[in-house]
Amino acid sequence: MPAAIEVQSLAKSFGRVRALDAIDLTVDAGEFFGLLGPNGAGKTTLISALAGLVRPDSGTARILGHDVVSDYRQARRLLGVVPQELVFDPFFTVRETLRIQSGYFGLRRNEDWIDALLHHLDLTAKADANMRSLSGGMKRRVLVAQALVHRPPVVVLDEPTAGVDVELRRELWEFIQSLNRDGHTIVLTTHYLEEAQNLCTRIAMLKAGRIVALDSTANLLGRLEAHRLRLKLGAGACLPAGFAGKASREPDGFLSIDLKGVDELAALLTGLREAGAAIEDIELGRPDLERVFVKVMRSA
Amino acid sequence: MICSTGFRTLLRKELLRFWKVGFQTVAAPVVTSALYLLIFSHVLEEHIQVYAAVSYSAFLVPGLAIMSVLQNAFANSSSSLIQSKVTGNIVFVLLAPIGHAELYAAYVLAAVVRGLMVGLALLAIASVWIDLAWAAPHWILVFAVLGAAILGTLGIIAGIWAEKFDELAAFQNFLILPLTFLSGVFYSIHSLPPFWRDLSHYNPVFYMIDGFRYGFLGVSDVSPALSLAVVSGCLLVLAAATLQLLRTGYKLRA
Secondary structure (H helix, E strand, O other), rough: OOOOEEEEEEEEEEEEEEEEEEEEEOOOOOOOOEEEOOOOOOOOHHHHHOOOOOOOOOOEEEEEOOOOOOHHHHHHHHHEEEEEOOOOOOOOOOHHHHHHHHHHHOOOOHHHHHHHHHHOOOOOHHOOOHHHHHHHHHHHHHHHHHHOOOOOOOEEOOOOOOOOOOHHHHHHHHHHHHHHOOOOOOEEEOOHHHHHHHHEEEEEEEOOOOEEEEEHHHHHHOOOEEEEEEEOOOOOOOOOOOOOOOOEEEOOEEEEEEEEEEHHHHHHHHHHHOOOOOOOEEEEOOHHOOOOOHHHHHHH | HHHHHHHHHHHHHHHHHHHHHHHHHHHHHHHHHHHHHHHHHHHHOOOOOOOOOOOOHHHHHHHHHHHHHHHHHHHHHHHHHOOOOOOOOHHHHHHHOOOOHHHHEEEEEEEEEEEEHHHHHHHHHHHHOOOOOOOOOHHHHHHHHOOOOOOOHHHHHHHHHHOOOOHHHHOOOOOOOHHHHHOOOOOOOOOOHHHHHHHHHOOHHHHHHHHHHHHHOOOOOOHHHHHHHHHHHHHHHHHHHHHHHHHOOOOOOO
16 A cells, blocks of 8 residues: 655755755555644645645655646545635635535535534534634634545644634544544644644654654654653752752742653652752653654754 | 536536625626616717617617626636635635646636626616617627636636735726727727727727627627637637646645
């Protein structure tokens, strides 16, 4: 089976800005893949190139083996894209919007799936409402429904949860995860790194149009050898020698220290006990993607 | 491919788009043109006779009707595209597996339909108090459809080229409006000084109006066959240019 997405030496410049710098990337069918990077890293340009919204200067991109330029009709049928911008057609209702989008993809009788999408995205009550009357979160959900209306095997979500409240965000991810379990390939860009950590099995990090990290989420998290210890000491207490230089004070008064392992934690606690330092509060955090992201971006 | 569901859906969407605001897109231009007709025919009826045995009102009606057809065809495709570009919802069409020929055909056909609706409504109103001759109805239909297709095509070009409403207004007011007003809607070019008469022959809109008017009156400034050749040639050239713009994604795909 061909890769869901296969990008080879893809390059695109806007004037002097090199938005994509000879990107190579393969996303296998069935993956839940994360595309992360700071603003201007090239995530949206890459997605736009896959969707045919941007014409690459060089290189190729394929969706399930179909070239997005020379075989664009089939490539687009296989791809659903949730755009980042909150765009809508003010002339139509939610249901009309989804019927029109179905028709664009060659589907004339799609009411059952449209009803299912409206249900899953909690839009049933708004089916006959004009798009202009919807809140930002609802418009975002309609964008998701539009991307899924032709049941594409590859779904790209460009910041799909921006402006969506917590409960609906959770419901949206449950729905997207169920699509992934059914075999859909999901590619996600998000600034909520916790979402990416929880959902994505593999992640690519982009900076200045280049991929600076590409690995499984577990391996990326493993790049951080440290567990982060946060502790609040009693008045007058100090960290033992050897630890003071590694700590940073946080706004809430806690000291934050990265520890390489259990032995180092034990040494710290022993040192504190021997010095008679009182510990008022203590938290031990697991490695998180945000710290990996910051580390990768700083080193790239 | 041209009859694909994608094409038909885009055409239906474009028809619905103007029909949902029918007061603005159909009724208002009909009323405006009917007022032109009422005032000009009342004021000038006794003073101007362009062709023997043809009243000025009977001469004016076809001119106003085709002018309405042309202007509304242009307005339909150009406003649809610029609105979609400015609001960003053009992305839904660009993401779909719809070919550039289908895009072109859907936008132009919707423009033709709106133009014909306005033109027909005006003719229906005018026929209440003006006795219209229908000398060669097939020429009426041919020039109305071809003229609307040309202006619908120009609307697509303007909609693609313009990046803001101001630029579209410039295209409309500094190109389309002079071409339509200076093409014989209100007069025969034979009444013009030689320089302006000769210049009018380089205006393709003149041939649309002259050929359309021939369908009513049976007389015209140039032969309808020549008008048909010029109008068809213009459509072919503009259609080819527009298809190329759509194929390359000029100002639509970055």
